[in-house]
Amino acid sequence: MGTTDEIMQRMSRKGLRITEQRKTMVKLFESATGYLTPKDVYEHMQQVYPGLSFDTVYRNLRLLLDMDVVEQIMFEDGVKFKLSCEEEHHHHHMICLNCEKTLPIRFCPMSETDVPGGFRVVKHKFEVFGYCENCAAAPAASASESDS
């Protein structure tokens, strides 16, 4: 049984309808290696449903976001979505600038970070960008993110 069905069940339990489009969209995210822009989703989906409209994509992306099926990340060139991490444990990511595949980083730098007295930490972000094994050779369409 695929996780897709499990997600569809959850939708059903929430009183939401199970439509072919939603199922296809979830499957798309499950098969995607990296991040998808709303446009990517629209284009992939359109191959299956020619009459598909952009708003449905947006609506369903938001739905999946609210259900924590996918997560949204802001890149320099806009929002992107990917399947939420399965890993329950706190972790960080290594992201391929070419295929956008993400690899988990177990190490969390917060423990090593010296926080000044008055500062109350709420959350943090640690992301490593580069090229994964497969893409290291030919970095074709590279994305961009500023270093800090």
Place this chain on the structure above:
Amino acid sequence: MGTTDEIMQRMSRKGLRITEQRKTMVKLFESATGYLTPKDVYEHMQQVYPGLSFDTVYRNLRLLLDMDVVEQIMFEDGVKFKLSCEEEHHHHHMICLNCEKTLPIRFCPMSETDVPGGFRVVKHKFEVFGYCENCAAAPAASASESDS
């Protein structure tokens, strides 16, 4: 001599004109503690130049960005700008979710991070969000960023 003049000199050397608006904009960034949205800039500037248009703000933001006077960061709620860091050394930031003031973090987690064999690291991002000493008490208009 303020850094503003130095920046204006650089503009001049590039064949760009020194205008009151630009000078004011640079000064605005120098006096700002945290990040400014294009809208913030527009509003502050408009107090001085009532006839100011939004496009000029955008144009000059881009100009300052190209000159590395300011840097642009993507937050969940949109782009924001702040004066570029003076610190020559590589460092990271602690960002106040209320006033958006940034404190430098000298520690860089990359040295401690275990990078898998094939992955070629290009850049990384490490940011800590929370409330600074001054804002820790009354977190009024809190911003948002997702943890990862």
Place this chain on the structure above:
DNA sequence: CTCGGTGCAAATAATTTGCACAGTT
């Protein structure tokens, strides 16, 4: 049959561009 989902078109919001005029050098 009932209520949620979808397409369509229109509404917003954020940002960019063309053009004529004003300001800097």
Place this chain on the structure above:
DNA sequence: AACTGTGCAAATTATTTGCACCGAG
């Protein structure tokens, strides 16, 4: 005077919303 900067209005792009119809339960 020569050329850049600015305001204005219009063009883009990304995303949201209202509405009537279609489809899932």
